Amino acid sequence: MTITIKGRSISKGYTEGEALVCRQPIGFNFGVDCSNGVITEYNHELFGKSIKDKILIFPHGKGSTGGSYVVYQLAKNKTGPRAMINLTTETIIAVGAIMGGIPVIDHLEQNPYDVISDGDHVAVDANNGLVVIKK
Amino acid sequence: MQLTDVEKRMRDGEQGEPVRMAMEILMALGEIYGAERLIPIRSAHVAGLSLKSHGLAGTEWAEDLAGKGARVCIPTTMNVIGVDRSRDLKLPEEWAKNQLRIETAYECMGCFGTSSCVPYYCGFVPRFKEHIAWAESSAVAFTNSVLGARDNREGGPSALASGLTGRTPLHGLHLDENRKGDVLFKVSAPLTNIADYGALGSYVGRIIGTRIPVFEGINVPSIEELVYLGAALGSSGGVALFHAIGVTPEAPTVGSAFGDKKYEIIEVTAKELEEGKEKLTSAKDRKVDYVAIGCPHCSLNQIKELSILLQDRKVKEETTLWIHTNVAIKHLAKQLGYVKVIEDAGGVVTQDLCTILGNPEALGFKILATNSPKMAFYAPGSNGFNVWYGSVKHCIDAAVSGSWKSS
Numbered sequence: 001m002t003i004t005i006k007g008r009s010i011s012k013g014y015t016e017g018e019a020l021v022c023r024q025p026i027g028f029n030f031g032v033d034c035s036n037g038v039i040t041e042y043n044h045e046l047f048g049k050s051i052k053d054k055i056l057i058f059p060h061g062k063g064s065t066g067g068s069y070v071v072y073q074l075a076k077n078k079t080g081p082r083a084m085i086n087l088t089t090e091t092i093i094a095v096g097a098i099m100g101g102i103p104v105i106d107h108l109e110q111n112p113y114d115v116i117s118d119g120d121h122v123a124v125d126a127n128n129g130l131v132v133i134k135k
Numbered sequence: 136m137q138l139t140d141v142e143k144r145m146r147d148g149e150q151g152e153p154v155r156m157a158m159e160i161l162m163a164l165g166e167i168y169g170a171e172r173l174i175p176i177r178s179a180h181v182a183g184l185s186l187k188s189h190g191l192a193g194t195e196w197a198e199d200l201a202g203k204g205a206r207v208c209i210p211t212t213m214n215v216i217g218v219d220r221s222r223d224l225k226l227p228e229e230w231a232k233n234q235l236r237i238e239t240a241y242e243c244m245g246c247f248g249t250s251s252c253v254p255y256y257c258g259f260v261p262r263f264k265e266h267i268a269w270a271e272s273s274a275v276a277f278t279n280s281v282l283g284a285r286d287n288r289e290g291g292p293s294a295l296a297s298g299l300t301g302r303t304p305l306h307g308l309h310l311d312e313n314r315k316g317d318v319l320f321k322v323s324a325p326l327t328n329i330a331d332y333g334a335l336g337s338y339v340g341r342i343i344g345t346r347i348p349v350f351e352g353i354n355v356p357s358i359e360e361l362v363y364l365g366a367a368l369g370s371s372g373g374v375a376l377f378h379a380i381g382v383t384p385e386a387p388t389v390g391s392a393f394g395d396k397k398y399e400i401i402e403v404t405a406k407e408l409e410e411g412k413e414k415l416t417s418a419k420d421r422k423v424d425y426v427a428i429g430c431p432h433c434s435l436n437q438i439k440e441l442s443i444l445l446q447d448r449k450v451k452e453e454t455t456l457w458i459h460t461n462v463a464i465k466h467l468a469k470q471l472g473y474v475k476v477i478e479d480a481g482g483v484v485t486q487d488l489c490t491i492l493g494n495p496e497a498l499g500f501k502i503l504a505t506n507s508p509k510m511a512f513y514a515p516g517s518n519g520f521n522v523w524y525g526s527v528k529h530c531i532d533a534a535v536s537g538s539w540k541s542s
Binding site: 008010011025027029030031034040041042043059060061062063064065066067068069070072073076077088089090091092094095096098099 | 168184189193271275287291294371372417513
């Protein structure tokens with residue numbers, strides 16, 4: 001089954017990969033190990049898990065405003081997510097993603113938590129604001 | 136977005152590559168968030184200057200910009216960094232060297248090397264309704280909420296882009312209609328010190344996300360207590376603006392804080408405050424080997440209070456006490472004799488750096504005690520420390536005895 005959903009393009013680009021669905025906001029600065037993409041925030045639902053090469057779905061960023069540089073670092077180190085899908089992308093994630101060339105889409109016409117599960121194959125076409133999910 | 140003729144020339148690269156790149160970032164943000172135009176701003180504050188945030192990739196990015204002639208055109212202050220430029224704290228040499236590369240690159244761009252998360256303690260105080268582009272989550276919360284300046288949660292690079300152009304896209308909290316509250320927190324919990332305000336911010340930050348909280352019942356906070364409330368809200372959550380009825384300038388009454396917006400009401404009793412404290416505590420071992428105070432950086436009055444707490448006492452030999460502030464406050468505290476009292480007791484007053492941005496973990500510490508909700512939140516992820524959280528008096532007792540006692 002293939003589902004195509006429209007959204008708002010935040011940072012352009014096209015990529016595909018495996019979905020990692022996170023219901024909590026993510027603070028990138030001091031919350032992710034840039035050498036391997038593992039989440040280090042104590043008490044976080046992704047604590048100890050890697051976001052490397054994933055299509056990362058999370059509601060929005062939080063915390064320290066140095067996060068843009070961390071998103072950029074993850075992109076340059078190739079330890080970051082291939083793409084990100086948010087409910088609403090805030091400025092810190094947006095700028096880091098634009099600098100690092102990570103495609104980002106938000107404001108999907110359907111709630112991503114209703115249609116995307118861990119392990120789904122997801123194509124993110126942020127040039128055209130489209131997300132294609134293969135189940 | 137509508138650009139003026141000057142802005143079009145900036146976009147087209149007539150003022151050089153750094154300004155063109157800065158315009159690209161600002162215009163992308165403006166398009167995303169539906170800004171009609173850019174507006175002039177008075178000041179910028181760049182953050183994320185630690186090597187932990189920049190990494191080598193970010194360091195090279197900043198050096199490249201400085202080398203291409205990037206220069207800020209409005210007062211632009213720099214955030215706290217990961218080394219103390221006045222002394223050797225025995226941090227790894229490679230770390231210190233690369234951290235100073237970042238500092239140098241930004242100073243080359245004309246930024247003030249104040250190196251502090253509290254530039255408003257160094258004379259950079261935005262006025263009511265002044266448009267600014269500041270990063271550093273605690274400073275965003277403070278300037279927006281307590282001073283009533285107009286600021287969005289800028290990321291480090293977007294704040295730099297604003298410093299280089301003197302502009303920011305007109306959206307979000309720059310518009311009065313977006314500054315009304317979402318949730319009323321009726322606070323009956325007793326708030327007696329900075330750690331209590333931090334616990335309140337930690338509890339509320341976790342449930343409010345990026346919405347705007349309004350507090351009722353916090354009647355006589357000090358400036359420092361409001362700084363730490365904002366720091367907790369900006370780390371446990373993504374809060375950029377809060378109101379406190381009768382305290383902050385946009386909330387003389389409940390009506391003015393919410394306008395005609397519908398709002399939810401949540402009670403905060405002693406139980407919720409305790410929950411906020413528990414979330415900031417990650418240690419079990421009561422032996423404390425590292426005590427750190429000053430995140431955000433200490434005010435002069437906080438340093439004075441610390442010197443009084445440490446008068447005629449000695450920090451335990453196996454325990455290290457670092458008190459973080461900036462060069463301006465450090466200088467005053469030294470002149471007034473507070474630093475001597477603290478150092479005679481075996482504590483260290485650092486300048487420029489802080490625990491989460493530096494790497495004191497390289498010195499082998501494991502268990503941290505602090506009164507900072509922000510440090511308690513980030514230190515497990517940033518430094519690998521387990522944390523005890525409590526009042527400054529508790530923390531200094533732990534520094535002297537080497538162990539954490541329950542309150």
